[in-house]
Amino acid sequence: MRVLACDGIHPEGLALFRQAGWEVEESEAIKDPKVLAARLAEMDAVLVRSATPVPAAALAGATRLKVIGRAGAGVDTIDVEAATARGIAVMNAPDGNTLAAAEHALALLFALARHVPRADAGMKQGDWPKAGLTGFELEGKRLGVIGLGRIGSTVARKAQGIGMEVAAYDPFLPPAAAGKGSVPLMGLDELLAWADVVTLHIPRTRETTHLLNEERLRRMKPGAFLVNAARGGLVDEAALLSLLDDGHIAGAALDTFATEPLPKDSPLRNHPRLILTPHLGASTGEAQQAVSTILARQIIDYVATGAVAGCVNLPPLTPEVAREIGPWMPLMTALGKLAARMVPAPVKLHLSYAGRTDGLDTRPLTRLLVAALLGSASGRVTPVNALQEAAARGLEVAETVGGDGDGFDRLLRLRVEGGGRVREIEATLHRGPRVVRLDGVELDFDPQAHLLLMRNEDRPGVIGLVGSHLGAAGINIVNFSLGATGDGGAVAAITVDRPVPEQQLLALRAIPGIVSMEQP
Ligand SMILES: NC(=O)C1=CN([C@@H]2O[C@H](COP(=O)(O)OP(=O)(O)OC[C@H]3O[C@@H](n4cnc5c(N)ncnc54)[C@H](O)[C@@H]3O)[C@@H](O)[C@H]2O)C=CC1
Ligand SMILES: O=C(O)CCC(=O)C(=O)O
Secondary structure, three states: OOOEEEOOEEEEEEHHHHHHHOEEEEEEOOOOOOHHHHOOOOOEEEEEOOOOOOOOOHHHOOOOEEEEEOOOOOOOOEEEEEEEEHHEEEEEOHHHHHHHHHHHHHHHHHHHOOOOOHHHHHHOOOOOOOOOOOOOOEEEEEEEOOOOOHHHHHHHHHHHOOOEEEEEOOOOOHHHHHHHHOOOOOOHHHHHHHHOOEEEEEOOOOOOOOOEEEHHHHHHHOOOEEEEOOOOEOOOOHHEEEEEEEEOOEEEEEOOOOOOOOOOOOOOHOOOOOEEOOOOOOOOOOHHHHHHHHHHHHHHHHHHHOOOEEEEOOOEEEHHOOOOOOOOHHHHHHHHHHHHHHHHHHHHOEEEEEEOOOOOHHHHHHHHHHHHHHHHHOOOOOOOOOOHHHHHHEEEEEEEEEOOOOOOOEEEEEEEEEOOOEEEEEOOOOOEEEEEEEEEEEEOOOOOOEEEEEEOOOOOHHHHHHHHHHHOOOOEEEEEEEEOOOEEEEEEEEEEEOOHHHHHHHHHHHOOOOHHHHHO
């Protein structure tokens, strides 16, 4: 396994990759998608912070890539839609830098209130710049928090600790979370008109871009302050400059910008009532160590066991559940491949998980089977894009859980329709992964093995001829499982030690009494 670590990922996470046997390549920020694409063609995972964007163009040839890891919270620099369509998981580690980002927002708040940067700059120039730098006290002032998630709620709690009155706007908070906190919620316009200082803690998305446009900024209290340590683009920078100029907004502190790094000639750089930091929110030793190790563990576990944590395009799957369903995983892949060969253009798939189903999370298993079923035909299908691909290719997927396991602890019944045919497979893990019934006939074979499926007339001598023919061709029979169809015929699953060449198949089909011979 190979991982490309861009943008200065903390060494502790990289050490975890090495300990797990991964090869680690480190790189400066890569801005050109073509250059990144060339590097990603040979990688199983890539790690980025905010400097290396991962657009669709960078993923064009990334056929090996399993995970894009964001060592932090915001995934706005990654084309998650394009990654999902290519079956690539996108993971982040938002818990690792919550405190750092919240403390930085508060640092900016204090710096604004007491003109710390201007005082420092004046002192360094040999001045004693006391006059004109009278500030204001934060205790008793109103803080309006936009986005009451991890960072916003941490900022709110700490601001309450210094005696600020705090309210928030967050229309997406789950009702339980919204009701139990000590931070009252308001509408956006109400909050803007109420607060002495507004601080942003939301992701950048299509919907939140320019959330604070000129009209909204003007709804802020005259003389209010603004802090943005969330994302550039949430605030219309040109509008902010004009409101600072006309004095409606008294001051602002920005850690994030629409274009990063901020262009040298940006007018933001020259405004006396703007405090600027170069996207430092997550830049503490503790946060960088935390995000890199959290992310490394998530990626290593995902690739090794299928456990899913911190993934923005796959539902979570705890290590315990991954362990519980782990033995099923290779079976699901083998069954998906077998079903794909039996029904090359499937239109309907029904999976029924029967027997003991407690503790069995069937969703990742279904995704795995669908990925194998569709992946054999074309393109790259993984559990990440399996259901999306199924919908796009017109495959209807349904599953039921529970019901009689027919004497087995756990039994999977698979029904695939396509091309006017219906095929049914029943499989279990009892005494190893095995198929126990095929199209209603009792058999017993390992679906992962090289396989011949034979229909024949149920009369003496036919099987002997098949055995002799395979033997003469140097092909060893590993297992021969035979079942009667009840209409004078029989079905056999013959597992062999190697693939059977086409000409041998033709010869086998020509044996008298053979109705069909498939190598699925
Ligand atoms: N400056 C820096 O270095 C850092 C910046 N960040 C930024 O902070 C953002 C927030 O991070 P977390 O708190 O960890 O995320 P989070 O997901 O815990 O919280 C985001 C909150 O915003 C709310 N939200 C979403 N859209 C909204 C809208 N239109 N209006 C109001 N609320 C909305 C959500 O309901 C959620 O409660 C990240 O997406 C990232 O962009 C995060 C870490 C470091
Ligand atoms: O990696 C960084 O320095 C920035 C972190 C950040 O913006 C985030 O986690 O969203």
